[in-house]
Amino acid sequence: MAEVVQHRHGKARVRVGRVWREGTRHAFVEWSVSVLLSSRCDPAFTVGDNSSIVATDSIKNTVYVKAKECTAIISMEEFAIFLGEHFVKTYPQVTGAQINIIEIPWEPITINGEIHNHGFKLGKGSHTCEVTIDAYGSAIVLSGLEGLALLKTTQSGFEGFVRDKFTLLPEVRERILATEVRAVWRYRSKPSCYNKAFETVRNKLMDVFFGPPVSGVYSPSVQNTLYLMGERVMQRLPEIESIKLSMPNLHFIPVNMPTVGVKFDHDVYLPTDEPHGTIEASLTRKSGHSKL
Numbered sequence: 001m002a003e004v005v006q007h008r009h010g011k012a013r014v015r016v017g018r019v020w021r022e023g024t025r026h027a028f029v030e031w032s033v034s035v036l037l038s039s040r041c042d043p044a045f046t047v048g049d050n051s052s053i054v055a056t057d058s059i060k061n062t063v064y065v066k067a068k069e070c071t072a073i074i075s076m077e078e079f080a081i082f083l084g085e086h087f088v089k090t091y092p093q094v095t096g097a098q099i100n101i102i103e104i105p106w107e108p109i110t111i112n113g114e115i116h117n118h119g120f121k122l123g124k125g126s127h128t129c130e131v132t133i134d135a136y137g138s139a140i141v142l143s144g145l146e147g148l149a150l151l152k153t154t155q156s157g158f159e160g161f162v163r164d165k166f167t168l169l170p171e172v173r174e175r176i177l178a179t180e181v182r183a184v185w186r187y188r189s190k191p192s193c194y195n196k197a198f199e200t201v202r203n204k205l206m207d208v209f210f211g212p213p214v215s216g217v218y219s220p221s222v223q224n225t226l227y228l229m230g231e232r233v234m235q236r237l238p239e240i241e242s243i244k245l246s247m248p249n250l251h252f253i254p255v256n257m258p259t260v261g262v263k264f265d266h267d268v269y270l271p272t273d274e275p276h277g278t279i280e281a282s283l284t285r286k287s288g289h290s291k292l
């Protein structure tokens with residue numbers, strides 16, 4: 001007969017996206033929240049009596065309930081205190097709560113020095129290149145951009161797609177649109193500066209994705225936004241022959257659990273990256289064929 005000396009239980013990596021809409025200016029955070037409760041529930045371990053266990057599923061739901069209750073923007077430290085206090089105050093058998101949160105470093109977009117109302121990005125993405133030289137010394141130059149994560153909290157929808165017995169997805173005119181752009185383009189002539197051309201491509205891709213800083217621009221699908229991004233890059237840089245864009249659709253699923261107090265109001269989301277939509281296309285100047 002053994003004695004349980006120490007035990008905890010909780011839920012790890014509860015992903016939550018929270019949007020605060022202050023007029024047309026949106027604030028946004030994405031957190032990965034882990035909760036561990038210390039509680040007097042030894043009989044659950046020793047004799048299979050679950051009567052004192054706060055289910056880890058309820059712990060996960062509570063994260064969303066508390067995120068919903070934060071009606072003003074809050075730091076993750078304050079949120080962790082708010083959440084931890086809830087568990088120790090609500091359940092007499094809970095003697096302690098440890099909350100760990102990692103914040104995904106989404107930062108507001110700036111376009112021409114002006115902060116965008118609802119656009120965010122993660123980092124800057126990487127510049128890549130692939131050069132092939134043939135026996136005569138002629139070079140094919142491909143440049144690319146990898147890992148540029150972009151997100152907008154509004155001005156996106158998806159409607160009018162095939163509806164049949166396999167369809168569950170509702171049609172929406174309001175959703176979060178998030179992606180991680182990968183682009184590869186082929187030069188038909190040498191730009192005056194490859195690095196400057198890369199910067200121009202990156203800025204153009206972002207300008208088209210986000211639209212003007214105050215109003216943004218409506219996206220009816222990732223497909224259409226991707227096409228417009230590629231088209232505008234080729235309009236801006238005549239040296240580019242063709243461009244291939246890959247833009248996964250990183251879904252932010254509305255959290256709607258009215259029975260536990262979370263009625264979705266474009267505020268609390270479950271961010272996912274698996275599975276994700278995969279959208280890609282190659283664009284080429286009308287005269288040529290894409291060699292990407």
Ligand SMILES: O=c1[nH]c(=O)c2[nH]c(=O)[nH]c2[nH]1
Pocket residue numbers: 158169220221222223249277
């Ligand atoms: O922009 C989108 N394109 C799709 O092809 C698609 N499919 C889906 O389920 N959601 C979306 N969104």
